[in-house]
Amino acid sequence: MILKENITFEEVCGKTFKIRVVEASEYGQAALTHYLHNYQDKESEFYRKEAIQHVKRALEYKYPMVDITSTAAETALQLMLFDFKDDVPFPSPESPKFKFIDLFAGIGGFRIAMQNLGGKCVFSSEWDEQAKKTYKTNFGEVPFGDITKEETKSFIPDNFDILCAGFPCQAFSIAGKRGGFEDTRGTLFFDVADIINRKRPKAVFLENVKGLINHDRGKTLRTILNVLREDLGYYVPDPQIINAKDFGVPQNRERVFIVGFRRDLGINSFEYPKPLSIKLSFSDIKEKEQVSVKYYLSETYLNTLINHKNRHASKGNGFGFEIIQDSGVANALVCGGMGRERNLVVDDRLKDFKPVTRIKGEVNRKGIRRMTPREWARLQGFPDKFIIPVSDASAYKQFGNSVAIPAIQETAKIILKTIGID
Numbered sequence: 001m002i003l004k005e006n007i008t009f010e011e012v013c014g015k016t017f018k019i020r021v022v023e024a025s026e027y028g029q030a031a032l033t034h035y036l037h038n039y040q041d042k043e044s045e046f047y048r049k050e051a052i053q054h055v056k057r058a059l060e061y062k063y064p065m066v067d068i069t070s071t072a073a074e075t076a077l078q079l080m081l082f083d084f085k086d087d088v089p090f091p092s093p094e095s096p097k098f099k100f101i102d103l104f105a106g107i108g109g110f111r112i113a114m115q116n117l118g119g120k121c122v123f124s125s126e127w128d129e130q131a132k133k134t135y136k137t138n139f140g141e142v143p144f145g146d147i148t149k150e151e152t153k154s155f156i157p158d159n160f161d162i163l164c165a166g167f168p169c170q171a172f173s174i175a176g177k178r179g180g181f182e183d184t185r186g187t188l189f190f191d192v193a194d195i196i197n198r199k200r201p202k203a204v205f206l207e208n209v210k211g212l213i214n215h216d217r218g219k220t221l222r223t224i225l226n227v228l229r230e231d232l233g234y235y236v237p238d239p240q241i242i243n244a245k246d247f248g249v250p251q252n253r254e255r256v257f258i259v260g261f262r263r264d265l266g267i268n269s270f271e272y273p274k275p276l277s278i279k280l281s282f283s284d285i286k287e288k289e290q291v292s293v294k295y296y297l298s299e300t301y302l303n304t305l306i307n308h309k310n311r312h313a314s315k316g317n318g319f320g321f322e323i324i325q326d327s328g329v330a331n332a333l334v335c336g337g338m339g340r341e342r343n344l345v346v347d348d349r350l351k352d353f354k355p356v357t358r359i360k361g362e363v364n365r366k367g368i369r370r371m372t373p374r375e376w377a378r379l380q381g382f383p384d385k386f387i388i389p390v391s392d393a394s395a396y397k398q399f400g401n402s403v404a405i406p407a408i409q410e411t412a413k414i415i416l417k418t419i420g421i422d
Ligand SMILES: C[S@@+](CC[C@H](N)C(=O)[O-])C[C@H]1O[C@@H](n2cnc3c(N)ncnc32)[C@H](O)[C@@H]1O
Pocket: 104, 105, 106, 107, 108, 109, 110, 125, 126, 127, 128, 131, 145, 146, 147, 148, 165, 166, 167, 168, 188, 398, 401, 402, 403
């Protein structure tokens, strides 16, 4: 069968097709974009079958009167390769030095750090639709979804060097006494461990909230270390708390980093990076231009915050807004609660404002505003070419959930050196 027209990447990854062929989209777009990114490498084999199926469904949608064979779909896929351009802000490196996978990928903080060091991402997984949108816009790849599903795991290729995972810290109670692999079943760490067990990467790089250290009186972390060291056979030095502000961003964000190395590599020492001497303050990343009036708090809301803070002050529970000075360092970005209000700034450049309808009440005359999503991006070390294609609400959530790229990159540099990739 000869099709008169090719089918384009946009047609198979576009919105209309996704909406019309809902059942087709769960693995299809991820498999297709992973295939296109890896077509010159053996990893593409893991994605080929599903990518062809996806193209077949797209052709059937486009040519409803034609009987589409798998061979035709394969031909269309090969034709698509000619047109495929990695013209996104963060393309994969052309001559990669190593390969990694990006689990709980969010918007790709790990990916930028690893790509900066010459790494090629060969698999990504993230189930949040808005985060996937941001990821696709910036990397040209749609992550696979729920990593707890066997089918998702079946797409993970073999022989990558590093597994990266900023996995969410779900409270998990450990049923068994030993604190081993089986005891973590039903948690996301179980899935990370399961993938390490099946694929045996040279190194693993895990990131989590600082609270993991004391969670369940230290039992959760002990179990994680026990599983990595004893069940999986990795050399895992004691985890380290790393603060983003020590690595070139003005954000006080402490996170626990856990690294591990496959024992047969004979590695028995590792030093986490030392704080760098560069110290930035908020003014270094503050918007240069006047920002939209929508980021300024209304007088009414500001008064509510002030009153609330005063009422809670005597209780000493830390509630309230906080204004970060230009010379100061932002509080850790978090996606919920008072996340945004704990990072207010004074910006009196809004000169001639009139009462607006976009926010309730009149804009405060003190010039107090929220930081913008772009400022949050910079606080996490995302370069300005990173595109923010989602609403502000989603963007705050995504940057709050993400990692501080420079701290990840400095640590990854040492991981690479340790496994002999320079
Ligand atoms: C702490 S964030 C990690 C963010 C990421 N490191 C970044 O730089 O943006 C955890 C992410 O895991 C995702 N997630 C949680 N459970 C998941 C699952 N079962 N499968 C895939 N992704 C999941 C969440 O949607 C969230 O984006």
